Amino acid sequence: MMQSRTVYNYRSHRDDRAITQRIREIAETRIRYGCPRIHILLRREGWLVNHKKTHRIYCLEGLNLRSKRPRRHVTARHRHARPEVTALDQCWSMDFVADNLFNGRRVRALTIVDNFSRECLAIEVGQGLRGDDVVAVMDRLKHSLGRIPQRLQTDNGSEFISKSMDRWANENRVTMDFSGPGKPTDNAFIESFNGSLRDECLNVHGFLSLEDAQEKIEQWRQEYNHFRPHSSLNNLTPAEFARSHQKGPDL
Numbered sequence: 601m602m603q604s605r606t607v608y609n610y611r612s613h614r615d616d617r618a619i620t621q622r623i624r625e626i627a628e629t630r631i632r633y634g635c636p637r638i639h640i641l642l643r644r645e646g647w648l649v650n651h652k653k654t655h656r657i658y659c660l661e662g663l664n665l666r667s668k669r670p671r672r673h674v675t676a677r678h679r680h681a682r683p684e685v686t687a688l689d690q691c692w693s694m695d696f697v698a699d700n701l702f703n704g705r706r707v708r709a710l711t712i713v714d715n716f717s718r719e720c721l722a723i724e725v726g727q728g729l730r731g732d733d734v735v736a737v738m739d740r741l742k743h744s745l746g747r748i749p750q751r752l753q754t755d756n757g758s759e760f761i762s763k764s765m766d767r768w769a770n771e772n773r774v775t776m777d778f779s780g781p782g783k784p785t786d787n788a789f790i791e792s793f794n795g796s797l798r799d800e801c802l803n804v805h806g807f808l809s810l811e812d813a814q815e816k817i818e819q820w821r822q823e824y825n826h827f828r829p830h831s832s833l834n835n836l837t838p839a840e841f842a843r844s845h846q847k848g849p850d851l
Contacts, residue, residue, distance in 0.1 A: 619649055620657050627663045635664070640829045682777070688846050691715040692749035693790035696729070696757065699802045699813070707813055710737060711797065715753070715789045717842040718830055720821050721745070725814045731762025738768060751775045753787050796824070
């Protein structure tokens, strides 16, 4: 039995409304996602939509006009190329991000990322984190995941150049790779990750307490590792990419 054109158009418009609503939901909650990444998520969720339709709706909704961060000029890149990372745990990056609780008290988050898989291995949230706290997190990862990096990229913060951190690196045969003074682009992986953390979590949520901040940031970390596809990882999530290269416990 043939359906009328009216019925077909009604269903088409109804489906478009549902897809449009979902595209807007993704774009509003993940402000760094562009059209290609949104399309990948739609396909993962089971939406039967091709990339042309996704792009058409994306543009009709004005999502292509959202503000984007300016790209850095080529001259701002690291002048001395580091060794190419070709496997898990060849190089990790870590840094600190600061934010405030609802009562104005300052909190800091230590972020640790595997440069090869883009996995966020840990985000330690606390007040007054010091070099000993960094060592404690690294030891925890060593024992819980059975992993340590061959090389560790950081800036020259006091927590990273502390005697306790130097001793830990020496005992575990980890090469410390410090960024040049005033050159955050030396550690582009962690800078990009921290930007996503701030845009998609810190700037979105208010934290009533330290425990509230720890819970919400950990929830975002899990979503980042297991839900967010990366074009540089063949559109896999960091957790999927890591599993394809080494079997191990979920992060």
